[in-house]
Amino acid sequence: MRAPTALILGTVLTYLSIIVALPLVALVWSSGGGGAADFWSSISSPEAVAALKLTLLVSVAVALMNAVTGTLIAWVLVRDSFRGRGVVNALIDLPFALPTVVAGLTLLALYGPRSPVDINVAYTRTAIVLALLFVTLPFVVRTVQPVLMELDPELEEAAVSLGASRWQTFSRVVFPNLLPGILSGVALAFARAVGEFGSVVLITGNLPFKTEVSSVYIFGQLESGNTSGAAAASVVLLGISFGILLLIGAVRHWTTRHDA
Amino acid sequence: MTRKLALRTIALGYLAAILIGPLILVFFRTFEHGFVDAWSAVTTPDALHAFKLTLIIAAVAVPANTVFGVLCALAVVRHPFRGKGLLNAVVDLPLALSPVVVGLSLFLLYGRGGWFGSWFLAHGIQILFALPSMILATVFVSLPFVVREVVPVLREIGTDQEQAAATLGASRLQIFFRITLPALRWAIAYGVVLTTARSLGEYGAVSVVSGRVAGKTSTATLFVEDRYQSFDMIGAYAASVVLALMAVSVLLGMNLLRKKEGVR
Numbered sequence: 001m002r003a004p005t006a007l008i009l010g011t012v013l014t015y016l017s018i019i020v021a022l023p024l025v026a027l028v029w030s031s032g033g034g035g036a037a038d039f040w041s042s043i044s045s046p047e048a049v050a051a052l053k054l055t056l057l058v059s060v061a062v063a064l065m066n067a068v069t070g071t072l073i074a075w076v077l078v079r080d081s082f083r084g085r086g087v088v089n090a091l092i093d094l095p096f097a098l099p100t101v102v103a104g105l106t107l108l109a110l111y112g113p114r115s116p117v118d119i120n121v122a123y124t125r126t127a128i129v130l131a132l133l134f135v136t137l138p139f140v141v142r143t144v145q146p147v148l149m150e151l152d153p154e155l156e157e158a159a160v161s162l163g164a165s166r167w168q169t170f171s172r173v174v175f176p177n178l179l180p181g182i183l184s185g186v187a188l189a190f191a192r193a194v195g196e197f198g199s200v201v202l203i204t205g206n207l208p209f210k211t212e213v214s215s216v217y218i219f220g221q222l223e224s225g226n227t228s229g230a231a232a233a234s235v236v237l238l239g240i241s242f243g244i245l246l247l248i249g250a251v252r253h254w255t256t257r258h259d260a
Numbered sequence: 261m262t263r264k265l266a267l268r269t270i271a272l273g274y275l276a277a278i279l280i281g282p283l284i285l286v287f288f289r290t291f292e293h294g295f296v297d298a299w300s301a302v303t304t305p306d307a308l309h310a311f312k313l314t315l316i317i318a319a320v321a322v323p324a325n326t327v328f329g330v331l332c333a334l335a336v337v338r339h340p341f342r343g344k345g346l347l348n349a350v351v352d353l354p355l356a357l358s359p360v361v362v363g364l365s366l367f368l369l370y371g372r373g374g375w376f377g378s379w380f381l382a383h384g385i386q387i388l389f390a391l392p393s394m395i396l397a398t399v400f401v402s403l404p405f406v407v408r409e410v411v412p413v414l415r416e417i418g419t420d421q422e423q424a425a426a427t428l429g430a431s432r433l434q435i436f437f438r439i440t441l442p443a444l445r446w447a448i449a450y451g452v453v454l455t456t457a458r459s460l461g462e463y464g465a466v467s468v469v470s471g472r473v474a475g476k477t478s479t480a481t482l483f484v485e486d487r488y489q490s491f492d493m494i495g496a497y498a499a500s501v502v503l504a505l506m507a508v509s510v511l512l513g514m515n516l517l518r519k520k521e522g523v524r
Contacts, residue, residue, distance in 0.1 A: 004432060005335075005339045008331050008334055008335050008339065009335050009339060009341060011328075011331055012328065012331050012332045012335045012347075013347075015328050015332075016332075016347070016350055016351070019396065019399055019400050019403060020350055020353060020354065020400060020403065021350065022369060022375075023362070023365035023366050023368070023369045023396075023400070024353075024365050026365060026368045026369040026374060026375060027361070027364060027365040027368055029368075030368045069271075069274055072267060072270060072271050072274075073271045073274070073275070075267065075271075076267055076268050076271040076272075077271075079264075080264055080267070080268050082268060088272065088275065090511050090512075090514075090515050091275070091279065091280065091511070092275075093511055093514060094279060094283075094507060094508075094511060095279070096454070096457065097457040097461070097506075097507035097508075097510040097511055097514075098461065098503070098504060098507040099460070099461030099462075099463055099480075099481045099484075099503050099507070100461065100463055100464070100481075101463045101481045101484050101485050102286075102461075102481070102484060102500040102503050102504060102507075105286065105484060105488060105496060105497070105500050106282035106283050106285070106286045106500065106504075107282050109282060109285045109286050109289055109497070110281055110282040110285045111282075116285065130278070133278055134278055134279065134282075137278065137279065166263075188355075188356075191355070191356035192355075192356070194358070195356065195357055195358025195359065195360075195361065196358070197358060197359055197360045197463070197464035198359070198463035198464050198481070201485075202485065202488060214358070215358045215359075215360040215361075215464065216360075218358070218360050218361065218364060219360050219464075219467075219468065222364060222367070222468065227364075227367075227368065230364055231364065231368060234358075234360070234361040234364050234365070237357070237358050237361050238357065238361055241353065241356040241357045241358070242349070242353070242356075244356055245349050245352050245353065245356050246349070249345075249348075249349070
């Protein structure tokens, strides 16, 4: 009984250490190589701070927009019926399957300098939001959809028959049930948006203080040879990612407790 | 019912503006000047090499993460141990972490002056700016998918059948290969599809560690970016279309598997 357990656990931990843990330890180590003062001056440089602020700002905006559009799309996919619904449902996952750099290029084709619909948002903050909306599209839809499928429409009918308005029915009956799903979808979308690189790098033009997000800033610092600055900014992103994962874990814990 | 129609219009309009419209336009632009131009743009030696490299990387990363994924799921579900929460967080980390940070971490570990970099350099083994680091980066970013698909199924099937097999005298290996693995097959397949999609599409992490030598360390996604930067739009669009077609086949695969899973 004990030997296979030890073998499996040993293999798993070795693999994880080599692939994930060691590189990240090396990252944290390098960021602190010059001492705490150097680390602090790296992450508090005006360009780094501007990039981080912009990253957080657009990520919060995109996450909140996803809460609305994602819930709406999930609702339409579950409660509405129209021809081609299956195809639309399958297409929702496309941003997961499509390479991010291709996503950026496709958005640039429609909303860039050669736009056939005459909308050019290239090298603006709007472009960043657009790219992030594209790559984060599936998260809220896919966390809300299953909950909505399980939710009995009779519950809503009962509320309506008892005299509740449509808005009351949604806000008092449907929404509370969807909230945990929306929250974990929003958190995942936020995490994804904070770290996103491939889809924003082409479309934003990487103008420091204007359209430069943290991941692009890190890439730029590395290209110009400032590895310790890149490492310090990376540690900040690593901290945010870890924090969000813990938060999602807490939300999950909270919802399963409520289910019981 | 008009309200329903309004909501449907908003939802579909949003999807058209943000997802479907851009993709259709890229297909259109690719073949604007005829099929021949597009075809020759993705069959140049550099393009072919880039696609080949992407496939080689996926051919290593996907099996490695599949075996790891099943073992890790077994460890998490069947063999409780202390620190399981931390293990779960580390497994999920590649989902939330910026690919550039992943690339930089490998760069620091295997680069000149890195803990492993100096050793490999002294032994004449090139890790950074070469295939090994690109594989490591891809394995990192595509690590969670099989684990995340297999864990819930493993929990659901329980241990009744395995215990029954054990009382009938089956060995541990027999139980694993005859009982556990067949029950997990669709979950594993689904995870493999997701891992493959992530491996083929990885850009940020590979971009940092590859050194971007055209015709040497350029993958399909790096090729797209390189063509775009050189103002070769047909090349960029055509390579994007190839990658998009791969993505669409991944979607089809996912849907098929979802149906099979439902049948089971």
